[in-house]
Amino acid sequence: MFTSSELNELKSLLAEPKKITIVSHRNPDGDAMGSSLGLLHVLKQLNHQVTFISPNEFPEFLAWLPNSNDVVIFEKQQNVAEELLKSSDLIFTLDFNALHRTGDFMGNFMKTLSNTMVLIDHHELPDDYAKYLFSNTNYGSTCEMVYDFINALDYNNLINKEVATCIYTGILTDSGGFRFPKTTPATHRCVAQLIERGVNNSEVYNLLYDNSTYNRLQLLGRALQNLKLLPEFNASYITLSQEELNDFNYQKGDTEGIVNYGLTIKDVFITAIFIENKDEGIIKISFRSQGDYDVNQFARKYFNGGGHINAAGGKSFSNLEETVNQFIANLAKEKQS
Ligand code: 5GP
Numbered sequence: 001m002f003t004s005s006e007l008n009e010l011k012s013l014l015a016e017p018k019k020i021t022i023v024s025h026r027n028p029d030g031d032a033m034g035s036s037l038g039l040l041h042v043l044k045q046l047n048h049q050v051t052f053i054s055p056n057e058f059p060e061f062l063a064w065l066p067n068s069n070d071v072v073i074f075e076k077q078q079n080v081a082e083e084l085l086k087s088s089d090l091i092f093t094l095d096f097n098a099l100h101r102t103g104d105f106m107g108n109f110m111k112t113l114s115n116t117m118v119l120i121d122h123h124e125l126p127d128d129y130a131k132y133l134f135s136n137t138n139y140g141s142t143c144e145m146v147y148d149f150i151n152a153l154d155y156n157n158l159i160n161k162e163v164a165t166c167i168y169t170g171i172l173t174d175s176g177g178f179r180f181p182k183t184t185p186a187t188h189r190c191v192a193q194l195i196e197r198g199v200n201n202s203e204v205y206n207l208l209y210d211n212s213t214y215n216r217l218q219l220l221g222r223a224l225q226n227l228k229l230l231p232e233f234n235a236s237y238i239t240l241s242q243e244e245l246n247d248f249n250y251q252k253g254d255t256e257g258i259v260n261y262g263l264t265i266k267d268v269f270i271t272a273i274f275i276e277n278k279d280e281g282i283i284k285i286s287f288r289s290q291g292d293y294d295v296n297q298f299a300r301k302y303f304n305g306g307g308h309i310n311a312a313g314g315k316s317f318s319n320l321e322e323t324v325n326q327f328i329a330n331l332a333k334e335k336q337s
């Protein structure tokens, strides 16, 4: 948590109406959107002028979140977004640890700003750009950190159904449905209160997970057919080429969660999914692991990425086949060392 003097400063900053912008990472997930919109709903009740800026479009399966219609998309509304950011009294950056995580385009602009920034995030190794830093990798989600932050400011009474629904969404998605190891008694106590404040937990689950298109499920089928096992490294991986994505009319968010299937095989401790993106000229990679295999380090060292010990991502500028070969070679290197 912030120190008590930082909390006092933040509290006095928030005592008068301010222009506040909330920013999250590119390709926002449930935690990025949930923490940002949850905080937005609290700050609005305090009469601030608040906007949430997402670097790019958010996935359809999150489009039901309260106020998601008002999100400003930096890569589509650059002038509006830049003006908002420049004129902000305070900028909250949520669920990321380095300004480049907002993407090259928005990240370069963010680096030119001298506004007061607040960072709330649970990824490893935060960069040094924020005046107020709440970074803690023991949290399973940024949403749970925002919940603790709201309480630390003594604004628990502002957690209404909208706030609670947003925060619940990020906790649910980032904890893989309360199953990842960072799900603690505190997480469940938080969730208990969110439900008391009106979250319809069953409906949220349905909205998030029972809204697949037929194509998405077929794409999952293809991904599972492409799943390869590397028993010598206790590893597995999945590939999806641009052509395959096109075959199933890929929409943003369609590949969300597919990577986790690779870990459900007995004796597999590290897995990856390689997704070709011809537009961006990259292979986007997600890594997952169990136990102490550190995919954050692996992604940083070999694939221009980062994240958490058991869930990380990165990218490669080689083609799909070469990238997979590099992955296998790097697994071998790590096994030797
Ligand atoms: P996912 O695989 O679900 O996209 O991401 C898993 C975790 O790794 C998330 O916490 C995400 O923020 C982080 N992550 C994903 N891609 C990248 C990347 O390219 N760079 C860094 N630093 N972190 C990433």
Ligand code: MN
Pocket: 031, 032, 095, 122, 140, 141, 142, 174
């Ligand atoms: Mn997160």
